[in-house]
Structures are given as C-alpha cells and as structure tokens.
Amino acid sequence: MNGAENPIYFAKSPDANGHRETVAEHLEKVARWAGTFGEETGQQNAARVAGQIHDFGKYSRAFQEVLVGTRHGVDHAFPGAVFLYRAGKERLRAIIEAVNGHHDGLRSLEAIKPQILENLRTDQVLRCPSGKDASLNGGEEYETAIRAFFRDFPRFSKTDLVMDKEAFSSQERRMLYTRMLFSCLVDADYCVSAAMAVEEPKAPSWDAAIQALNDYRLSLGRGSKANAGLNALRDRLFACCGEAGNGKAGLYTLTAPTGTGKTLALLNFALRQKKRRIIIVLPFLSLIEQTAREYAKILPDIFEDHSQREYDDEYREFSARWDPPFILTTSVRFFEALFRWKPGDCRKLHNIAGSVIVFDEAQSLPGSLTGATLRAVRALCERYGCSVVFSTATQPNFSALPNLEWQPVEICPWHSELYASLRRTRVKWRVQEPTPLETIAAEMAQLDRACCIVNLRKHAKRLFRHLKRLCPKDEVFFLTTDLCPEHRSAQIDCIRERLRAGLPCRVVSTQCIEAGVDLDFARMYRALAPLEAIIQAAGRCNRNGCLAEGGLVVVFVPEAAGRLYPSAAYGKGAMRVKEMLEDGEIDIHNPEHIAEYYRRLFRDARDDEKLTDAIARGSYEDVSQCYQLIDDRCVQVIVPYAGRRELFEEIQQELQRTQCVTPQLLQRAAPITVSVYDRDSCERFAEPLFLPARRGQPPRPSGYYILRPQYAHLYSEDMGLQWPEEEENGIIF
Template identity: 50%
Template sequence: MIDMIYYAKSSQKDDAQETVKKHLQAVGSLAQIYGKTFEAEIPAGLCGLFHDFGKYSSAFQKVLQGTQSGIDHAISSAAFLYTFRKKVFRPMIEAVAAHHSHLISQEDMAGILDTILQTEGPVTTSGGKQAALCGVKAYQEAAEAFRSDFPDFRIPKSKAISPQNSFTSPEDDMLYTRMLFSCLIDADYTASSHTPPEEGPPLDISTALKNLYNHCEALRKNSGADPMLNQFRTQLFERCGQAGEQNGGLFTLTAPTGTGKTLALLHFALRHCQYTGKRRIIVVLPFLSLIEQSAHVYRKIIPQVMEDHSQSKLPEELREHAARWDQPFLITTSVRFFEALFSDHPADCRKLHNVANSVILFDEAQSLPVSLLTPTLKTMEVLCARYGCSVVFSTATQPDYTGLREISWPAAELLPEHRNFYKALRRTSARWNIDTMTPLEVIAEKMAQNQNVCAIVNLRAHARKLYRALAERCPEEELFLLSTDLCPAHRTEVIQTIHRRQKERLPCRVVSTQCIEAGVDLDFQQLYRALAPLEAIIQAAGRCNRNGTAACGEIFIFVPEEERLYPDSHYENGATVVRAMQMQQAIDLNDPDCIRRYYRQLFGAFRGDSKSQTLERAIAERDFPVVSQTYRLIQQGGIQALVPYEGQKALYQKVRAQALETGLTKALLRTAAPLTVTCYDRELAERVCEPLYFAGAGRLENRESPYYAVLSGQEDCYNSKMGFCPPAEQSLQNLFW
C-alpha cells in the first residue's frame, strides 16, 4: 500500500485535496516554530509531524470518501508514538491523543493504547469510535507509508526531546504537556485554515513610552487630587519604570489604592520589555468592569490593545487573534487566563504557547480564591522558571503567600518603600462596630444625613433591602444601587452618572455590593462596610476620600442584622479572621503589617476543603479532566438571563428576536453579554423567563440551557433602579416606583 496516496482532508471547492504528507509537514513546521519560544521546538515539531499518523489507514480514507464514519485517528497516532520511549514521549503522546478531544494522561490511556497495538481487528475507543489503526500489520503498513513520505526522518535522541530541567512539581509536569498541546493545536488549526491570521506588528515600545509620558504629564496638569498624593503617584510611576530594567522573574507591587498602579504597572512592563526583549504584555484582571476601565486608559497609549473576555465584541478578522493570544498587548480576565492554564480542552489551551516570554500583570491579585492558591502560585513560578515570563502581582492588600503550604514565593517587591506610602497617605479613619448587629434601617438613617456616602454589603438581597430603606427616607433624592442584579451595560451607565455627579458636587447616596470595590474610580466622604474579609474592607476604603481632598474620610464597619451574612464559606472565613484580629488588637487599615498578619492567620486556618482536596489529588495523579473540571475561579450554576434594560432597548429586542428565531451562537452571546444577568434562583427566574437554545438544537429537545430571556409581557421584572427583580419582590417595588 506504499503507492497509495493518503489524504488528510476532503476535496476543496477547487478539487484540490491535501495529502497527509503535506499536512504533517505544515503542522510540524508551525508547531516547531511555536515550541522554539520555550526551547521545545523538537518535541513540539514531533507532535505536529505525528498528530495525524492515524490517517495512514484505509479506515480514515474511507471517511473522506464518505463510505465510513466514527473513526478515531488521533488515538491511533498516539499509539504509534507509544511504541517509542514511553517516558520520554509521554507529553507528546498525551498531546497527540487529545487534539480532537481532551487531554488524558498516558497512564490512563495505557490500556487502550496496548489494545490498539496488539489487537488485529476493530477496537472501540473510550469515545465510542473505532481506532483507525489496529494491530501489528496495520501499523507496519502505516509506518512504511510514513517512511515513504519522510525518508530522511530519524527519531531524535532522548536528550533532544526531554525538557532541559527536570520537573519540579506535578503542576510543572502537566503544564509542559499543555504547552506542547498548545503548539500542536494552534499549528493544526492555523495550517487547516484557508486564511491563516497574519501576525500583528511587534509592540512599538519607544512610541508607547512616549505616549505614556505625555499622558501622565497631562494627568498631572489637570489633576484635582491632593498635591501630596500626586507626588506619591509620580514616585510610584518612576520607581516602577526603574524596576523594569532588571532580569525577568516573579515580582509584587504593593501600594495603597488610588496611587496610580495601572499606569505604573504599564511603565514597568514597557521598560521591562525594552530591557529583556519580552515579546508580549498580558494584563489579567478579575472583573469585567476593571477591563473596560483599564482598556480605555491603555488605548490612549497603545492603540493595538486586544481584549479577550466574554463581552469582547471583536470583528471576524480579529477573533482568531483573540483565540491565539498572538497580539503584542492583551487584556483578559482571571477566569480565562488561569482556567486555561489548568484546562484539558483544545480551544482553551490553544493560546498557551503564546504566554511564554511575556510580561504578565495581575492587578487586584488578592482576588484569587484560597482553595486554588497553591497550584496557581506553583504554576506562576513555572511560567517564570521554564517559560521565560515575568509576572507581577499588584494590589493594595498584598497577600503573604509564604503562609501557604508548599509555597516558597521568591517574589521581589517593585516598591520596597511601600510602607512609607501607606503611612503618609492616611486618607481615612475606621470605626468598628462588630460587637453587635446593626439593622440595615439604621444604616439607611445614617446615610440619609450625608450627601456623598456609600454603603457596601455582602449580598444582593441586603443591597436591595438597604436601598429600599434609604428610598423611604430620601424619597425626593437621586439614589443609586450597584450590584450584579444590574446588567453590565446598566452598571456602567450608573457608575458614569455617579462619577459625573461627584465631579459636579451633587448629592450621591449609593448602595452597592462588592462590585464597586476594585478599580471603580469613585470618591465618597463617608463609607459603610458590612464586615467582610480584610482585603474587601481595604478595597472598599479605597472609594473613601480617594483623592485626598478631605481632611479624613470616615469608614464604618458593621455587622448587618440579617440571618445570612456571607455569600460563601471562604468569605465567611475571612470575615471571622478579621473579627478575631480586631478583638485582639485594633486593626489599622493603612498598615501593611496588619495585612500580612491577616493573611498568615487566614492561610494558617485553611485546612483545605473538598474542592482543594479534589484538585490536589487530581494534580498529583495527573488527572487532566478532573483538574479542568475542579479548577474554577467563579461559582458555577445559575442561569444567564437576557434582560430588557431600557438604556439598550433596541439591542435587547434585536438579540432576543434572533435568539428565539435562529438559536444562540457564540457571536450572538458576545453581543448579548452587556444585557445578561446571572441569577442563582432558577425557580424564581423561570417565572418570568423562557429558555433559549443553541443554533441547531430543537425546542423539543429535553435538555437544560443556562441561557434565558425575559418573557414578553414580563419586562417589568427588570427595574430601572434595582435591575433584575423577579415576581417574589415586585410587590415591594410598588412602594416606591
């Protein structure tokens, strides 16, 4: 069968049909280029060269002819590599087997691989398909066909294939497989595309730095902030720029809120790229509101900013770039970045090889959940040590990660003198009332006596109750509520309105959940904060006397008189540590040593939960699917409701009509994202919503969908002041609206 021509793809419109040889050459060459970034060009190239070895089979050729179906060529390709040095080829075997499915460890595949190689006759794989190649004879014929196409190929020596340094942890081991997987997937997708995306131009660092300096100079001239605060902002900016001129590695940036960390981080990143030759800057943020705000700032300095998140509305020609992360300046979410590093799926992992040799900036780094910290931090160390990255964890409440088990955390601080900043920039004083519980009506009474005040509570139900109590006391005043009951487009408009009113010195009374705490540039004279983890309290304090224009802002910490106080056990644990610390010794919100003491106690008290234990066990066993399923930064479940926000009424009607008529697509979901609210009470939401289905899925199919749209005639369930309020609460709305 050596004379037989083996094809990799079906015929194209011009009757051209790509051969297996041509496809393997193209994918192998691209994968080798991608792997070169982290000195893995040989193993990455081998993944590309052998990923479709299983197509050297009559079974797969019959698939292309339309006479057979249900053939798995990937597992057969992996089985051929399995006949080589199993230990050395393990990451390549895993990557090749997964390029049309998901990652599974070689240990878990060993049984099926042995069966495929030893059985003469059909073998059904775990996915229910039939292996393209089975038995010694079939593999001998396939090997002859491969040698005919590649007569000069020789298997490289183990030294050329193995990573330069031994793996330091299971996280290191698994990430190496994912990186090779990434090279293969991107090479395969790109080579198979009729119009491969063109690489964008490299980052013009000189022009970006010039724009940055001009932008900062304009901010200083027009700033209405306290002059001393501006001096510290300038000092932080300059210090981060100087720190950029050092070798790569792991860094922290610790500075009070409002000191200009966003621009200072960019200064570090640009100077660091200039000094070290890093090829890309990746900004990772925990919240979409932060991304919108940061992207607006960054685009004034670097026009080619690429956003990759659930609400990014990219034109068709840019979507491949977002999928590949191949642009020089990228902003993405913590969910997309971290979950990709622990994923087992091709689409998630495709971008990973482009993370290598990048400067990665994590703003608001304190937002990472405790249950995921140990594997996350280990992986960050691996990105620096093996993949040439420089990583910065930036926050006003820098965690002391040395309190975690198995973590050494060799990070260098970009601002060693940060204690001086906290001491000099005391813009607030805190009053603690956590011995007793305070009714929300009392908080509303106090807020009514101040014209520029904010209260932040832990639960949406508390926010609604407090807002109603405040509306009773200030019926003629303009009041604002901010929570995730408001769709993103609505929240953005409310924040802009508050900001404008504060600038014009108009009354602003705001009730909010935690969504206001990070990166929202608002400035209140008084702030009430329900007892919470210390990092949340300090972040909230950053919205009080933010610009230092008052002698001292006032923060009141209280415990609401409610049955349920916290959204989850992790939040409750943090609040419990804060209560214990305050009882022992008064907490100073402006003292970094208090923050470190808090984290040491918090991490020391954490003994693991079911999620962290499951994740730890799965990593130790190299169980890719369980790791992928368990590593989740945000709460899963609930429904996504498309809501009729009045400010985007035309968009709502268009998206709803299209979704009901033709079904949901990825493009439509991106368009709908600004009008989408998450609701965790499915029964309540289903009273006013109807399910949506993906394009191609019939309405008669009995399957759950996470996407819903408000029913026609039930538009009143979305309130112009309070957002999504299903029927159980509508009777209360009638008191005020």
C-alpha cells in the same frame, strides 16, 4: 488514497478549487508551525515532532473512507499516540498525550495505555477513549502506515524524540509542560486547517509606547485635582516601577495603597521589560472597562478578552490565540486556561510564554486554589520566560501558605512610607453589636456623599428600599449584579457625574464597586468583611485626599436574619478581622497589620483535596473540573435593559424565526445578561434558549434564558432583575 503499490493518502476532502491536501503536506505544515510556536516555550523539537505525527492515523484505509463519505466515527489521533508509544514508551509521555488529545482533549498516558496495548495486540476494531473507532488496528495495519509515513518522511529518526527532563520535576510542572506542548500543536493544526496566513508577530514598538505613556502622565499632571503631596508620591512610584522594569525578568510584587497611580506605574514596568507581549489580568469586568479606557489613551491597539466583549470573526480568532502584543483579560480566562484540557481552551497557552503578566488586585484568588495557582505562576517565570507582577493595596502574605516556595521581589520596598503618608481615611469599627439597616439608611440620608457596601444582595435591596423612602429618587443609586453590565456602567457614569458636580449622591452596593471603580465619597459604610475588602472599600473614600479631616469608613455588622456572608471562605476572612479586633484596633494603613491578617487567614489553608488528588493522578479532565474560579451553578438571563432595547428585540426576533440562537448572538448579548442562581424562577419567568442542532441532533441547551415579554416589568431601571417574592439566597456572582 489511490494506487496499490504506493498509495497517496489525503488529509482532507477537495477544497473549493478541487485541490486535495495530502497527509504529508498537512503534517509538514503543522510540524513547521508547531516547531515555530515551540521556540518560545523551549519545546521546538518536541512540538515539531508532535506536528509531524499528530495525524499519523490518516495513513489508513478507514480514514480515506471517511473522506469519501462511506465511513464515520473514526479516531485518527489515537494511532499517532500508539506509534509514539511503540517508539519511546513512557519517555515520550508529553508528546503521546498531546497527539492523542489534539481533537478530543488531554488524557493521561495511564488512562489510555490499556487501549494502546490492546490496539497493538489485536486487529479487532478498537473503541478509543474518544468513543470513536481507531483508524488503525493491529500490527499489519500499523506496519503499512509506518511504511507510508517513512516514505513521506525518510529523515525522521528516533533521535528526534528527545524530551526535557527538568520539566518533570513535579506533577504540576509536567502537566503544564504537556499543556504548553499541546497548545503549540493544536494552534498549528487549527491555523493550517483553516488555511490562515500565519505570520511571525512583529516586535512591538515599546519605546514609542513608553514615550506616549510619559506624555500622557504629563497631561494628567497639568489637570490633576489631587494635592501636591499625593502627586509627588505617584511620581516616585512611577519612577520606581520604571527602574524595576529596566531590570531582569522574574517574579515581582507591587504593594501600594489605592489611589497612588498603580495602573500607569505597572504599565511603565511592563513596557520597559520589552517582552513579546503584555498581559494584564484583572479580577472584575469593571476594572477591565476602566483600565481599557485609560490605556487606550496611550496604546493604539488593546485587545480585550472577556465575557462582555462583542467579537467579530477576526477578534474571535485573536481571543482563541492571544497573539496581539497587548492583552487585557480576566482572572477566570487566564488562570482557567492554565488548568484546562480541551484543545480550544489550551490553544492560546504557548503565547503566554515570554510575556509580562501583571495581576492587578491580586488578593482575589480563592484560598482553596491558591497553592496550585501560584505554583503554575512560578513555573511561567522559571520555565517559560515570563515576568510576573502581583499588584495590590493588600498584598497577601503567600509565603505563609504551607508547602509553597514564594519569594518575589518587591518593586516598592518603601511601601510602608507610602501607607503612612496616605492616611486619607479613618476607620470606625462598629462591630460589637449588630446595626439595623434602617439606622444605616437614616445616617446616609443625612449625608451628601455616602456609599454603603454590603455582602449580600438581599441586604442591598433592604437598605436601598429604606433609603428611597428618605431621599429624592434621583439622589439614590443601587449597584449589584442584579443589574446587567451595561446598566451598571451607565449607573456608575451617572454617579460619577453627580459627584463631580457636587450633587447629593448616595449609593448602595455589593462588592462589584470595590475595585476598578474610581468613585470618591466622603463617608463609606462597609458591612464586616475580609480585611482586603474593607481596605478596597476605603479606597473609594476621600480618594484624592481633598478632605482636610479625612474620610470616614464605618465598618458594621448588619442586623439581619440568616447568614451574613456569601461563602464560608468570605465569612472566614471576616472572622479573622473580628478576631484581630479583640486584640486591639486594626490600622488599615499599616502593612504589618495587613501581613498579620494574612498570617492568620493562611495558617490552616489547604489546597482543594479533589484538585490535589486529580493532579496526583495526572487527570487533566478532573483537574479542569476541580479548578473553578467562579461558581458554575448560575444561569444567564437576557434582560430588556432600556439602554440596549434594540439588542433584546433582535434576540426575540431571531428566536421567533428559528427557535434557536447562535453562539455569536449570545456573545453580543453579554452586556444585557444577568447571572442568577434561582433556576426555578428562571423556568417560571424566562424562556430557555437553545443552540442550533448539529448533524441531525436536537437543538442543544445554551445555559441562557431570555425574560418572557409578559414579565419584562421584572427588570426595573432602579434595581435590575427582581423575581417576585424571591427567596433570596444571598449568593453573589
């Protein structure tokens, strides 16, 4: 700031070339890009205004003193919210909340209104909701800032401050509207502040991608080992999805059995919608790995955003913004972004608008979050120009949920015919009496190609140890989350090769094998579970329909002390199956039986009470804390998996050199990381890792541990991470 009459206000300290960006220059750039980002969300004007006002608090002596280093801890975002409140009160709620939170996170107008009124009432320095001092205090300082702002933006008018009424038809939609607006603002601010060369994305060549997809399917057909009838059904489903894709955008379901080629059929739908991007949302990392491998044979550029991805700087920026045309991500990354409150988490949201979103294996949503999740998905379709498909072999009957409007269009209305034609398995329900795991092991030992999926890791360990005593070591495999992701992938590749070669292969697993793993066994054992899990397990049995007599799925109740299920919700689903069996046999190939299961499952379903209350109060922070797709009680342990030993040693060396690890190194370590709940064992056998200190603060806990060198033997090549004398809690991550 210089000059007494008409001072120049600066937005930043001088750059490497000595250039100093003024507040006016910065606001103009951010307003332009925020408005551009808002075009797709239908918020162009509101986003432009938010960009123009967001750093209003930099028109202050306090902030200019920050730039020269004589002052610290100043909040320059809050005064922008105060300026907007003076101009339009509650009518400008969304812009006020977005501007106030663009550094610190979204807070409701109700939460900050007392400080807004206090800030206008007195010239005493106000402590803002962020915990910092307001850069402007009292009427006189605000009037000086307003004069400076209008000198820079003489055309700015209250008539610019128009809001969209329809968006506020419900509290959930109002909050999503604000998050979308917030996203436009923070992405524009980040891009301008980082001096990124933001460009309008080029329209993808969807026609070329459609041709590549058709060529790839032709090549698959020539090498297919599936029977002719199955291939004909796959062709019909593919064509059906293409026809729907040529139609209008909207909310769709695709219901089809496992093994009918849904992965490519869904891509056919998505490409033909010709939206600005395609987002494939999958519940499991194993699904992403397999889907990415297949799609990479068709599409040149696939962006993966998930916890196991190693990022360079460019890839990290893509992860923050989601502007590539084709994205594969996890349910956690996608859904939690819709309910977060921090700038970095919400930055990507505006790029979801105008997309095709495919939810594969859609049955995996937690019941207590389903209502809020589906209402957000409906809003994406109805308000933000998205086309959405929920695809699964076990389509949940979401319309049975209370207080939810859910009327999607089914892409494959003849799916009953599909199920009837694809009876590749028979089910033997052995649930009247518990079955010892020793009995299951003895039966598997007599078979060449068998798999058993159990609900708890402690059951998997017991069964695997029994089986090892009965079979040669190289014929038995263990697959649970005790193995790090890289190790699991290597085990699955080995299993796949043995099955292809016709060699004996017996697998003990938890749910991590149920979806996205294209293995094919003649016999499948499945511990009693929710019906969707049983059907998913059956999808790994006689997958290609090559067994004339069909595959056999044996559903049993393990004879074991303690609980049988990883959670109350999981146990509830299993009990609904048992309840249906009391009324007669369940036909897993009959869509009516599947629908009846979901009717029973959802009959007393309720949204999480804390989440419902947080939404009613409009508390963005509380909503974010309540909306958790995965249990956050676990910690991450980096393990010495032999296949990536050099990475483990690199982390050890960095730890010895600096006593800390960087976030980038932890990201690279994801493939050799195991999630565990036993913190006591972590403290005993592993060393906690810390992130580098900031501004003189002590190093920060990272939530990660690394197995101590003297305990490296606790990670084995056959069973992964096993604590000695572990008290197994049976929780599956």
